[in-house]
Amino acid sequence: MVGREAAPVPPRRSLPRPTGSGLVMRLRMAAGQAPEDFTASADRLRHAWGAHAVHVRPTKPGWLELRLVGWDVLAEVRPPRRRLAAGPLRLPLALPEDGEWHVRDFRTVPHELILGATQSGKSVYLRNLLCGLARQPVVLVGIDCKWGVELAPFTPRLSTLADTPDRAGELLDALLEEMEERFRLIGLSSGAGPDAVLTSDVWGLPEAVRPVPVVLVVDEVAELFLAANKDDEKRRDAMVTKLIRLAQLGRAAGIYLEVCGQRFGSELGKGATMLRAQLTGRVCHRVNDETSATMALGDIAPEAVLAATSIPAERPGVAVVGDSSGGWSRVRSPHLTLDDAAAVCRDTSALAPELPRLAPFRPVVAIEPAGPASPAAVPHTGRPVTE
Numbered sequence: 384m385v386g387r388e389a390a391p392v393p394p395r396r397s398l399p400r401p402t403g404s405g406l407v408m409r410l411r412m413a414a415g416q417a418p419e420d421f422t423a424s425a426d427r428l429r430h431a432w433g434a435h436a437v438h439v440r441p442t443k444p445g446w447l448e449l450r451l452v453g454w455d456v457l458a459e460v461r462p463p464r465r466r467l468a469a470g471p472l473r474l475p476l477a478l479p480e481d482g483e484w485h486v487r488d489f490r491t492v493p494h495e496l497i498l499g500a501t502q503s504g505k506s507v508y509l510r511n512l513l514c515g516l517a518r519q520p521v522v523l524v525g526i527d528c529k530w531g532v533e534l535a536p537f538t539p540r541l542s543t544l545a546d547t548p549d550r551a552g553e554l555l556d557a558l559l560e561e562m563e564e565r566f567r568l569i570g571l572s573s574g575a576g577p578d579a580v581l582t583s584d585v586w587g588l589p590e591a592v593r594p595v596p597v598v599l600v601v602d603e604v605a606e607l608f609l610a611a612n613k614d615d616e617k618r619r620d621a622m623v624t625k626l627i628r629l630a631q632l633g634r635a636a637g638i639y640l641e642v643c644g645q646r647f648g649s650e651l652g653k654g655a656t657m658l659r660a661q662l663t664g665r666v667c668h669r670v671n672d673e674t675s676a677t678m679a680l681g682d683i684a685p686e687a688v689l690a691a692t693s694i695p696a697e698r699p700g701v702a703v704v705g706d707s708s709g710g711w712s713r714v715r716s717p718h719l720t721l722d723d724a725a726a727v728c729r730d731t732s733a734l735a736p737e738l739p740r741l742a743p744f745r746p747v748v749a750i751e752p753a754g755p756a757s758p759a760a761v762p763h764t765g766r767p768v769t770e
C-alpha cells in the first residue's frame with residue numbers, strides 16, 4: 384500500500400456503544416478511503432487510546448466496524464453465562480477478543496477443520512463441542528485411529544467409536560448408506576400426495592419423519608491417510624473417497640463432519656486437498672510453521688495466517704477461526720477438563736438418539752475395568768443387543 388493515504392476527511396461515525404469488553408462504533412468511509420487504510424492505523428489508535436486492542440472490520444460496502452477492547456479478554460475464558468446463542472446445532476464455543484461469542488452453527492457451516500500442533504488446545508476445543516452437542520438430540524459418531532485414546536472418554540454418549548482404520552471404513556460405509564436413504568426420503572417427500580413437501584434437505588421434512596442429525600468427529604485425520612503398503616493404499620484411497628463424498632453431500636442429509644489434525648496438506652496423500660476444501664469452517668490453533676497455518680487459513684485471509692503463526696505457546700486454546708466468507712477472529716474456548724467432559728457424557732448417555740443403522744457399531748463400555756472381551760461388557764445403553 385505504498386503511497387496510499389486515506390483522504391484527509393474524517394469518516395462519519397455512529398455513537399460508540401459499550402460492549403462487554405470495550406466500545407464499538409460504525410464508520411462510514413469517505414470517497415477514496417479503503418478499509419486497509421483504517422486497518423493500518425488500528426495499531427496507532429490502540430496506543431493513542433491506551434486500549435488493549437483496536438479491531439477494524441469491513442461490514443458492508445462503505446462501512447466499517449471499529450471495536451476497542453479494554454483488556455486482555457483471552458487471559459481467562461469462562462463458559463458463556465447466557466446460553467442465548469445456543470440452539471439446535473448452534474453452540475457458542477469460543478470467545479473472540481473483540482466481543483460476542485463465536486458460534487459454531489452446523490447448519491450454516493456444516494463441516495469444520497480443527498488444526499494445531501500437539502498441546503495447542505485441539506482436544507479441549509473438541510471437548511467443548513462434544514459436550515455442547517451431547518445435550519442435544521444429535522447422533523455423535525467418532526473415528527479415532529489412535530486406538531481411541533482421545534475419544535474413549537466420550538464413549539457413553541457416542542453412538543459409535545471406530546478405533547481402527549478397518550472399523551472406520553465400515554462405519555463410513557454405514558454412514559454413506561444412511562445418507563443415501565435420507566436422500567431417498569427427501570426425494571419421496573416431494574412426490575405426489577396430500578403430504579407432499581418440496582425440500583432439498585432434511586430440514587424441510589416434517590418433524591415426524593425428519594432424521595436426526597449426525598455429527599462425525601475424526602480425531603487426527605492423518606491416521607486415516609496412513610498407508611504402509613500397496614494394499615493399505617487401496618484401503619486408504621477408498622476411505623478418503625468415502626469421507627469426501629460425505630463432506631460433499633452430507634449437509635443436505637443432516638450429516639456433519641468435524642475433523643481434527645496437526646497438519647492437513649497434500650503430503651497426506653491423494654484426496655487430502657479435496658477433502659480439506661469441503662471443510663469450510665476453520666479453527667487454527669498454534670502451529671509450528673507457516674505452511675500449517677496456510678493449510679488452515681490460506682484460502683481465507685493472509686492476515687489470518689499471520690495471526691495464527693503468532694499464537695504464543697503459553698496460551699494453549701487460543702486459535703484463529705475463519706470461514707469461507709473471509710471473516711476471521713482470534714478466539715479461545717473455555718478450559719474444560721477431561722474429567723468434566725467425561726462426566727457430561729455419562730450424564731447425557733440416555734439422550735443418545737437411536738440410529739438403527741449404527742446399532743452394530745454400538746460401543747461397548749466395560750462396567751468394571753476389565754479387558755474388552757470381558758463378560759461384564761454391555762452396550763452403553765444398557766439394553767440387550769437385539770441383532
Ligand SMILES: Nc1ncnc2c1ncn2[C@@H]1O[C@H](COP(=O)(O)OP(=O)(O)O)[C@@H](O)[C@H]1O
Pocket residue numbers: 499500501502503504505506507508699700701715716717718719
Ligand atoms: N482453551 C483453553 N484454555 C486454557 N487452557 C487450555 C485450553 N485449551 C488447552 N489448554 C491447555 O493445554 C493443554 C493441551 O491441550 P490439548 O487440547 O490437549 O492439546 P492438543 O489436543 O492440541 O494436543 C491442556 O491440557 C490444557 O491444560
Ligand SMILES: [Mg+2]
Pocket residue numbers: 502505506533
Ligand atoms: Mg489432542
